[in-house]
Amino acid sequence: MILDFGGVLTTRMRLNGQAFERSEGLTPGAYFHALDEHPDGVRVYTELEVGQATQEDWNQVIGGILEIDPTDLMRRALANLRPEPAIVAAARRAKDSGVKIAMLSNSFGLVPFNPYKELGMWDGPDGLFDAVILSEHVGVRKPAPAIYQRALDALELTGPECVFVDDHAENLPPAQALGIHTIHHTTEPEATAAKLDILLAEGAVWPSCERN
Structure with missing residues (x-):
């Protein structure tokens, strides 16, 4: 995921x-x-x-x-930005089921203000994310195809084994070209979370996303 x-x-x-x-x-x-x-x-x-x-x-x-x-x-x-509880909870459910989780973000910069750390999304190996891919670290930004491949490489997975969620439609086609299932997050967070839960229950997207 x-x-x-x-x-x-x-x-x-x-x-x-x-x-x-x-x-x-x-x-x-x-x-x-x-x-x-x-x-x-x-x-x-x-x-x-x-x-x-x-x-x-x-x-x-x-x-x-x-x-x-x-x-x-x-x-x-970014002072009014908050974690989205429904999406974070869905990711946690997937993580607890053995699914690898990555955050893929076009960077806001990290110094002097680290928004990821501020919102509790800058964590170690025991946290939510198995990989964090920030555009400033890899030198390319969404929707450049290379950044999606970096995410797959970091997770050690193929495109068809993963789903990518983004709120900008233009960021989805390069992921789809790699075989990644995509969700355009335009509805209420609970609806997107429900889609993720359905995919998790069906096991249709990430049959090999089990963590070692």
């Missing part, structure tokens, strides 16, 4: 961003414009994700675009 971080293992990224806009007194939509449309914002976010920019670079650029204090901005920007 391969799970995205932001918006799958956590609450919705858009709701978090909207809460950030309110807390900073920004015009609705300003934060998303800075990330997704402003050329400097798009550039620094892409570079951050593949390890070519630091989180502090991101803080400075996005803070400048929004004309707000850049100090520890990533921490403030």
Whole structure:
């Protein structure tokens, strides 16, 4: 089982961003414009994700675009993100049944703020994840096909033995090309968790995902 971080293992990224806009007194939509449309914002976010920019670079650029204090901005920007209980519980049930679990995330950076650790998803061999694949560590980001292969390699599994869950449709086809079953997380978390439970009960996706 391969799970995205932001918006799958956590609450919705858009709701978090909207809460950030309110807390900073920004015009609705300003934060998303800075990330997704402003050329400097798009550039620094892409570079951050593949390890070519630091989180502090991101803080400075996005803070400048929004004309707000850049100090520890990533921490403030993700302050309303929380673990998604239904998805985490489904992953734990799969783990307890012997299924290997990986987190696959386009990175937010780790210094000075580590969002994975902050939300309890930066754990050792006795924790939830058998593998954590962050784009900044491998130098490529979703939807580059190589990052999905890195996840399979880390789990020592083939595509047909795994399922991948992501909230962005464009991130699914490269996984499907490797034979990975995919779930587009667009509904309520409980519905996605139920799909994972059904796959686990049927044993149709991960017949060889048993841990040694």
